[in-house]
Amino acid sequence: MTQRLYEATRIRGLSVRDIRFPTSLRLDGSDAIHHDPDYSCAYVVLFTNAGLKGHGLTFTVGRGNELVVAAVKSLAHLVVGKELKDLLGHSMATIWRSLTSESQLRWVGPEKGVIHLAVAAIINALWDLWARQEQKPLWKLLVDMEPEDLVETIDFRYITDVLTKVEAVQMLKDMRKGKEEREAFMLSNGYPAYTTAAGWLGYSEEKVKTLCQQYMSQGYRHFKIKVGHNLEDDKKRCAAVRSVLGDEMTLMLDANQNWDVDEAIEWMKELACYRPHWIEEPTSPDDVLGHARIAKELSPLGIGVATGEMCQNRVMFKQFLQAKALTYCNIDAARVGGVSEVLSIYLMCKKFNVPVCPHAGGVGLCEMVHHLQVWDYISVTGTTEGRLVEFANILAEHFKTPAIIRNSHYMPHRTPGYSVEMHDKSLQAYEFPYGPAWKELYKQGGKYKDPATAKCPLLERPNQDTTR
Numbered sequence: 058m059t060q061r062l063y064e065a066t067r068i069r070g071l072s073v074r075d076i077r078f079p080t081s082l083r084l085d086g087s088d089a090i091h092h093d094p095d096y097s098c099a100y101v102v103l104f105t106n107a108g109l110k111g112h113g114l115t116f117t118v119g120r121g122n123e124l125v126v127a128a129v130k131s132l133a134h135l136v137v138g139k140e141l142k143d144l145l146g147h148s149m150a151t152i153w154r155s156l157t158s159e160s161q162l163r164w165v166g167p168e169k170g171v172i173h174l175a176v177a178a179i180i181n182a183l184w185d186l187w188a189r190q191e192q193k194p195l196w197k198l199l200v201d202m203e204p205e206d207l208v209e210t211i212d213f214r215y216i217t218d219v220l221t222k223v224e225a226v227q228m229l230k231d232m233r234k235g236k237e238e239r240e241a242f243m244l245s246n247g248y249p250a251y252t253t254a255a256g257w258l259g260y261s262e263e264k265v266k267t268l269c270q271q272y273m274s275q276g277y278r279h280f281k282i283k284v285g286h287n288l289e290d291d292k293k294r295c296a297a298v299r300s301v302l303g304d305e306m307t308l309m310l311d312a313n314q315n316w317d318v319d320e321a322i323e324w325m326k327e328l329a330c331y332r333p334h335w336i337e338e339p340t341s342p343d344d345v346l347g348h349a350r351i352a353k354e355l356s357p358l359g360i361g362v363a364t365g366e367m368c369q370n371r372v373m374f375k376q377f378l379q380a381k382a383l384t385y386c387n388i389d390a391a392r393v394g395g396v397s398e399v400l401s402i403y404l405m406c407k408k409f410n411v412p413v414c415p416h417a418g419g420v421g422l423c424e425m426v427h428h429l430q431v432w433d434y435i436s437v438t439g440t441t442e443g444r445l446v447e448f449a450n451i452l453a454e455h456f457k458t459p460a461i462i463r464n465s466h467y468m469p470h471r472t473p474g475y476s477v478e479m480h481d482k483s484l485q486a487y488e489f490p491y492g493p494a495w496k497e498l499y500k501q502g503g504k505y506k507d508p509a510t511a512k513c514p515l516l517e518r519p520n521q522d523t524t525r
């Protein structure tokens with residue numbers, strides 16, 4: 058554990074910005090439920106009196122981003138003014154607990170929804186700060202930590218019935234052998250990725266086929282497409298994709314929560330002939346037993362069930378694992394309570410022998426998530442067997458250290474931090490609602506309207522209601 062957590066260094070301020078990109082114009086990111094996502098993030102910067110900064114974010118799909126920004130503002134007092142020694146290292150679990158359990162704010166959670174997304178952005182910024190201070194990429198900071206130190210960054214409350222600190226330490230110690238070789242392997246070969254960028258629901262069949270071809274020629278072997286809106290369309294789309302991919306490539310399907318449990322089972326029986334590897338988010342992300350039933354019914358057809366991108370917290374993941382309700386875990390680096398909670402979920406997945414195949418794409422998710430998966434390979438599971446990281450090459454140009462893909466593998470970053478720092482000019486241009494890129498869209502007069510001119514029937518006080 059580092060001894061370089063300077064007592065004199067403290068957080069002197071926190072900024073949070075509402076950053077949005079008009080991705081729905083091209084239907085990038087569209088699925089059966091989110092038909093017009095504008096990829097967005099609540100972007101947090103922690104400023105220290107020593108000049109060092111920490112950057113963190115959490116991903117949303119447009120409207121509602123301002124709620125996360127407001128929640129970050131409500132939580133800021135819990136970190137601003139604090140010394141780094143009270144935030145990082147062994148203090149990480151304590152600060153995480155104080156953010157998730159603030160006695161009044163927790164009523165609007167607890168540990169779920171908007172408030173938990175806000176916690177994720179702040180916690181991710183703290184981990185970025187820590188990694189930068191140690192001058193290591195986040196994956197390396199994690200890999201180099203002693204098992205006893207790493208578990209001190211995790212709040213084990215509510216999961217000790219399946220995983221204790223002692224067990225987690227042992228798990229990590231058991232994987233010490235071969236760590237150097239695995240690190241060298243990652244640095245030269247990277248972590249296998251699949252692409253999701255060919256199959257957004259709003260894309261035409263022709264576009265999906267062309268993109269599949271394009272990604273195949275770039276070396277991709279694993280593809281995910283969106284389904285769930287209309288069964289006949291899905292059959293056509295799966296047939297078209299299989300005609301391009303042939304039999305060898307892996308095809309995954311994602312319904313983004315659109316079905317009831319029985320509907321999911323019936324629908325997937327109809328699509329089974331296209332040999333999907335998994336069905337992702339077949340139903341509500343909260344329905345543990347529903348997922349368990351779907352998994353049981355689809356297992357004889359060789360179809361796994363994947364979920365997790367909208368799973369609220371480690372307690373829900375615990376139940377999914379206990380109930381055998383997920384075959385693949387799609388953890389999201391900017392959800393649950395940020396890195397600290399994500400680590401506990403990886404460790405539980407190891408215990409239940411469930412592969413983690415993280416959700417990515419969005420804003421900054423590809424940049425962040427490879428750090429966690431590389432740590433998983435080097436320090437937790439030692440294998441990439443049955444595991445893939447999602448990749449969608451969207452919005453990468455806005456990041457100072459975008460994800461590096463070589464021959465469909467994520468190459469580990471070497472730059473210190475958690476890789477989410479965005480270019481100043483991108484932050485300025487896309488700050489909602491009056492960054493220049495947004496003003497330009499209002500001027501063009503398309504679907505985006507200046508919020509100041511939008512008519513909204515809200516009254517400041519009830520007695521201003523003159524319509525009665």
Ligand SMILES: C[C@H](O)[C@@H](O)[C@@H](O)[C@H](O)C(=O)O
Binds near residue numbers: 088313366417418
């Ligand atoms: C609205 C988003 O693009 C989702 O469709 C996306 O995150 C998706 O579920 C995925 O698995 O990549």
Ligand SMILES: [Mg+2]
Binds near residue numbers: 337
């Ligand atoms: Mg998904």
